[in-house]
Amino acid sequence: MSNTQTRTYDVAVIGAGIVGSAIARKLAGYQLSIALVDARDDVGDGTSKANTAILHTGFDAKPGTLESRMVREGYRLLSEYAKATGIPVEHTGAVLVAWDQEQVNALPGLKDKAEENGYDKTEIMDAAEVYRLLPHLGKGALAGLSVPDESIICTWTTNLALATDAVQRGTELLLGRWVSGIETDKANRITHLKTGIDRVSAHWVINAAGLGGDTIDQLFGYDRFHITPRRGELLVYDKQARPLVDKIVLPVPTALGKGVLVSPTIYGNVMLGPTAEDLTDRTDTGTSESGFSFLRGKGEKIMPRLLEEEITATYAGLRAASDYPDYLIEVDTEQQYVLVGGIRSTGLTSGIAVAEYVDGLLKHSGAIKLVERVDMPEAPHMPNIGEAFLRPYQDAARIAKDPAYGKIVCFCERVTAGEIRDTFTSPIPPRTLDGLRRRTRAQNGRCQGFFCGAEVAELLETRGQSLTPANTAATRLSTPGTAK
Amino acid sequence: MTTNGSTATPPVLTPAVLTPTVLIIGGGPSGLRAAAELAPRVPGEVLVLERESTAGGIPRHSDHPGYGIRDMGTFMGGPKYAGILRDRALKAGARILTNATVTDWAGDRSVNVTMPEGRVRVDADVVVLATGARERPRTARLIPGDRGQGVYTTGQLQNIVHLKHGTVGKRAVIVGAELVSWSAAMTLQHVKCKTVLMTTEYPKPDAYRLFSGPGKFFFKTRVSTRTRVTRIIGKPQVQAVEIENIDTGQRRTVACDTVILTGDWIPDHELARAAGIDIDAASKAPVVDAALRTNRPGIFAIGNALHPVDTADVAALDGAAVADHVIAHLSGRRPSGTAISLKAEAPFRWVAPAILRQDDPAPPRRRLLLWTDTYVPFPTVVLHQNGRVIARKRLWWPAAPGRVFRVPSSILQHINWEAGPVTIGLAN
Numbered sequence: 001m002s003n004t005q006t007r008t009y010d011v012a013v014i015g016a017g018i019v020g021s022a023i024a025r026k027l028a029g030y031q032l033s034i035a036l037v038d039a040r041d042d043v044g045d046g047t048s049k050a051n052t053a054i055l056h057t058g059f060d061a062k063p064g065t066l067e068s069r070m071v072r073e074g075y076r077l078l079s080e081y082a083k084a085t086g087i088p089v090e091h092t093g094a095v096l097v098a099w100d101q102e103q104v105n106a107l108p109g110l111k112d113k114a115e116e117n118g119y120d121k122t123e124i125m126d127a128a129e130v131y132r133l134l135p136h137l138g139k140g141a142l143a144g145l146s147v148p149d150e151s152i153i154c155t156w157t158t159n160l161a162l163a164t165d166a167v168q169r170g171t172e173l174l175l176g177r178w179v180s181g182i183e184t185d186k187a188n189r190i191t192h193l194k195t196g197i198d199r200v201s202a203h204w205v206i207n208a209a210g211l212g213g214d215t216i217d218q219l220f221g222y223d224r225f226h227i228t229p230r231r232g233e234l235l236v237y238d239k240q241a242r243p244l245v246d247k248i249v250l251p252v253p254t255a256l257g258k259g260v261l262v263s264p265t266i267y268g269n270v271m272l273g274p275t276a277e278d279l280t281d282r283t284d285t286g287t288s289e290s291g292f293s294f295l296r297g298k299g300e301k302i303m304p305r306l307l308e309e310e311i312t313a314t315y316a317g318l319r320a321a322s323d324y325p326d327y328l329i330e331v332d333t334e335q336q337y338v339l340v341g342g343i344r345s346t347g348l349t350s351g352i353a354v355a356e357y358v359d360g361l362l363k364h365s366g367a368i369k370l371v372e373r374v375d376m377p378e379a380p381h382m383p384n385i386g387e388a389f390l391r392p393y394q395d396a397a398r399i400a401k402d403p404a405y406g407k408i409v410c411f412c413e414r415v416t417a418g419e420i421r422d423t424f425t426s427p428i429p430p431r432t433l434d435g436l437r438r439r440t441r442a443q444n445g446r447c448q449g450f451f452c453g454a455e456v457a458e459l460l461e462t463r464g465q466s467l468t469p470a471n472t473a474a475t476r477l478s479t480p481g482t483a484k
Numbered sequence: 485m486t487t488n489g490s491t492a493t494p495p496v497l498t499p500a501v502l503t504p505t506v507l508i509i510g511g512g513p514s515g516l517r518a519a520a521e522l523a524p525r526v527p528g529e530v531l532v533l534e535r536e537s538t539a540g541g542i543p544r545h546s547d548h549p550g551y552g553i554r555d556m557g558t559f560m561g562g563p564k565y566a567g568i569l570r571d572r573a574l575k576a577g578a579r580i581l582t583n584a585t586v587t588d589w590a591g592d593r594s595v596n597v598t599m600p601e602g603r604v605r606v607d608a609d610v611v612v613l614a615t616g617a618r619e620r621p622r623t624a625r626l627i628p629g630d631r632g633q634g635v636y637t638t639g640q641l642q643n644i645v646h647l648k649h650g651t652v653g654k655r656a657v658i659v660g661a662e663l664v665s666w667s668a669a670m671t672l673q674h675v676k677c678k679t680v681l682m683t684t685e686y687p688k689p690d691a692y693r694l695f696s697g698p699g700k701f702f703f704k705t706r707v708s709t710r711t712r713v714t715r716i717i718g719k720p721q722v723q724a725v726e727i728e729n730i731d732t733g734q735r736r737t738v739a740c741d742t743v744i745l746t747g748d749w750i751p752d753h754e755l756a757r758a759a760g761i762d763i764d765a766a767s768k769a770p771v772v773d774a775a776l777r778t779n780r781p782g783i784f785a786i787g788n789a790l791h792p793v794d795t796a797d798v799a800a801l802d803g804a805a806v807a808d809h810v811i812a813h814l815s816g817r818r819p820s821g822t823a824i825s826l827k828a829e830a831p832f833r834w835v836a837p838a839i840l841r842q843d844d845p846a847p848p849r850r851r852l853l854l855w856t857d858t859y860v861p862f863p864t865v866v867l868h869q870n871g872r873v874i875a876r877k878r879l880w881w882p883a884a885p886g887r888v889f890r891v892p893s894s895i896l897q898h899i900n901w902e903a904g905p906v907t908i909g910l911a912n
Contacts, residue, residue: 285630286629287631393598396500399602408535458650
């Protein structure tokens, strides 16, 4: 990466979250040189990492908006992409539960709205049917609306797959670069992005900076929208809670957002959250006493039985809440600059559609030459970290070929030495413990490192070499008597 | 225990089914001691499955004296103690497979195992759960604040220091003031990390006086009673904790770069739950009778999976006690007589065993094990049955939070086996 100071890319995408990675991947399909720039040490380390991980049908979007369209198209595109790359998805379906008469009265409107959004499979249900689907739901549910295609997905793998795909297509991933300012070279139509460590130069800049989107936009002389970091805290319950609920349990939405939901997670846990709290600090991902007690209060009503289980993890994520009521995607051909802003929590679902949309706008503008590549590499195949699908520790054939997949390092999440080792030879290796956790689930489980914390830290330090197959394999089963 | 890297021979997949007579899940003090007792007495094989790369359990990384008192009659460090337990099990003829994780049940007394050699099924006549316990981490304790580096449980701390020879920060706050908390303090001292404060919600330190008096002097550590940690401050590295006085609500911050969460144990009970074994609501441990049987025939439970947590020697003595009961089961003996439940009453949180039968033998070490929420210096233990006091016994040792309270099982002799559930509590 030492050449980044002299090289001029055709396109620099700021933000390696889901949206930025999807755009880089799309544009890397042309004969263009692409840089994917991110402030953090890993892809997907901002708003993309701590959302509710739901693949939305878009049934409750505001009809007619760009967001509605992007989510609808994104649902289809991401579903296909997930199949092709091995991103874990579970089609659990969702039930929207009405707890009072006002909410019951709102259900027909929500059904109509879903239909306006092109989704016609919702059904209004009576209380008996709601309890049949959700036997552990708390008392007092009056009715419900089923949304059979709402699904859960691994947001970490989604982001990593898109970014890996982009890198395999030749995108240069430039991490640890906080864009603090720009310089423009009008004569050569180049924008220089000033980062903490160097300067990244490109003919075109695409702003997919999420929480920093409005700040970057201002560097280009605009004042179109303002981001408020909206903190969402989540409680993740132990896998022992998973039999309690196999559908996403949604509240009836209010003006404040989608409200608190209970959902199975793709890793076999149950999640309760999020809170919605507007902050000013764009880095404050701490959890709070008030957040925890609010969530436990909600949980008590939605599914009291859930609260008897242990809490495995607590998260706080920041969503980029925008004062503009829709996605804001615009091309400035003069400055050769594209804003992809105001992409809220729905961006997980819509990311690939947004990339297609940006591509369309660029094509339409005629301002950039887009020639398709003929030598396109195949989409990556991602390691499965979803609980519902075969994992290496269960895969006898795989263990037989490579005993490292039989050496479980993280007992709670059953992550093997082989999987941890593999991350370090992957196109985007982890640099931090959190990066390793997002790629493998190591240390994400109920003990949070009591047993494996030291081992995982050593694996990170040695880049997976401290537990090689030679260290773990033996022929103990064939020899009678004691193991030596 | 394993190969120590001496061989890179491809693994052998056959046989893919192992058929020991007794399968012991967990190679800590209780499991290893059970293996040593059972191996010479059982006709077939006694197999211990241990998921770590070395058997021995928690004592492996508790590198300070205090082990072996009740079971070996001596006083030694954890790693040495673990080594002796391992050697005795092997010498007795038990087979120990390390790096072997039991992932799920394949039948009533049959499990699936993942190990480097392959995916293996183990079919046994008897299964002994000796899975131990862990400390609740920050998340399960719902301590809010920043996600800074430097927050550990004692288990993780001791793994880092004693097994990986790593270090932590320089100024630590220890949450808890029980035996394991002092164990953490000793480990911190070993890596020159100063313990600036120990916090406990209880009105007095919970460890044995023997430890806390000299401990305070030795470590020059202050113990703040009736306090709790309400927030962790600082990222990427912890900079301070916020401490609340539970009685006044007053809060203050204490600068530190390391936080050790000690105690607050929960059994590793997932396999027990997956088998549909009854679980105690308070201890979250499998419910057993005095013969350490669970409600699933042929499945026993021992050690700190049952009583989170007692000392390693007491866990090991469970392992010694279970041998007779396993042998009896193998020879066809089944529980008989009316089963009545023993329930803990405040200030006790739980009691083990919790199932009593007239025909059952005495529990291990002829002791009932209980956990108390308040400190009582000279407790009088009272048994109630059917609304009547049936036994009363004054004890000369305190009931103290943070450690197991032991009551001689002779107190059970007045039980009327026709009169239903018994509760155990304290006289006012």
